[in-house]
Amino acid sequence: MSEASIAVHADAELLAQAVAARLLVRILDAQTGRGQASVVLTGGRIATAVYRALAALPAREAVDWSRVDVWWGDERFLPEGDPQRNATQARAALLDAVPLDPARVHPMPASDDPAGSDPEEAAGRYAAELARAARPGTAVLPHFDVLLLGVGEDGHVASVFPEHPVHYENRPVSAVRGSPKPPPIRTTLTLPTINTAEEVWLIASGADKARAVGLALAGAGPVQLPAAGVRGINRTLWLLDRSAAADLPARFRSVR
Numbered sequence: 434m435s436e437a438s439i440a441v442h443a444d445a446e447l448l449a450q451a452v453a454a455r456l457l458v459r460i461l462d463a464q465t466g467r468g469q470a471s472v473v474l475t476g477g478r479i480a481t482a483v484y485r486a487l488a489a490l491p492a493r494e495a496v497d498w499s500r501v502d503v504w505w506g507d508e509r510f511l512p513e514g515d516p517q518r519n520a521t522q523a524r525a526a527l528l529d530a531v532p533l534d535p536a537r538v539h540p541m542p543a544s545d546d547p548a549g550s551d552p553e554e555a556a557g558r559y560a561a562e563l564a565r566a567a568r569p570g571t572a573v574l575p576h577f578d579v580l581l582l583g584v585g586e587d588g589h590v591a592s593v594f595p596e597h598p599v600h601y602e603n604r605p606v607s608a609v610r611g612s613p614k615p616p617p618i619r620t621t622l623t624l625p626t627i628n629t630a631e632e633v634w635l636i637a638s639g640a641d642k643a644r645a646v647g648l649a650l651a652g653a654g655p656v657q658l659p660a661a662g663v664r665g666i667n668r669t670l671w672l673l674d675r676s677a678a679a680d681l682p683a684r685f686r687s688v689r
């Protein structure tokens with residue numbers, strides 16, 4: 434498990450541009466190293482701004498998009514194509530603009546999925562899809578090169594909310610009912626699943642995130658503040674704008 438490192442950019446727009454450039458390089462590096470890349474997307478405003486910025490980078494053409502696996506860290510349990518679905522937003526911002534192999538794009542199930550409309554079963558189906566892509570042997574999860582997370586004002590990441598029963602879920606993917614952020618029903622990777630990624634990037638912009646970011650980096654408990662429980666295997670990178678970095682603990686202040 435890696436220690437946190439932090440990069441601070443002037444404002445939300447520059448943050449989105451910088452994260453997009455880093456993500457492009459991360460994908461290229463993964464493809465250079467192992468012939469393919471695996472990215473886990475999330476939802477929310479800053480993540481969508483990153484996807485849009487990546488779609489606008491001319492160097493996106495250097496990526497072999499047919500060898501990129503796309504997974505999701507969480508999803509809002511709504512019908513296919515609903516504009517609030519994280520997958521719908523990612524498609525509009527980036528995925529429809531690059532030549533991905535549709536077989537390597539793995540959205541979480543929609544609420545009107547022909548296989549069934551029960552969120553717990555949907556979480557189970559996604560876990561099975563992950564397992565099918567797992568490395569040979571006993572692994573139940575594929576390799577994730579980089580997993581993106583937004584951070585909520587309450588410190589949630591993906592759809593893991595403070596004090597929510599999802600913290601006690603043993604399966605790799607969980608249904609979430611009663612989400613404090615609408616819509617109330619979601620599916621999410623659990624924190625232990627998130628923490629199998631080689632790199633986890635937590636992206637936050639705006640003054641309303643400063644408290645949660647500060648508490649997470651000060652070592653709050655993960656049940657109270659889920660962002661505090663996130664660690665990538667090789668790297669845990671916090672990507673902040675200046676407003677979100679306003680309450681960093683003293684030992685991190687030099688990065689501002």
Ligand SMILES: O=C(O)[C@H](O)[C@@H](O)[C@H](O)[C@H](O)COP(=O)(O)O
Nearest residue numbers: 476477478479583584585590591
């Ligand atoms: O589906 C979602 O809503 C998310 O995946 C959620 O975890 C999001 O990333 C954060 O709430 C940050 O969202 P903002 O960037 O919009 O604040």
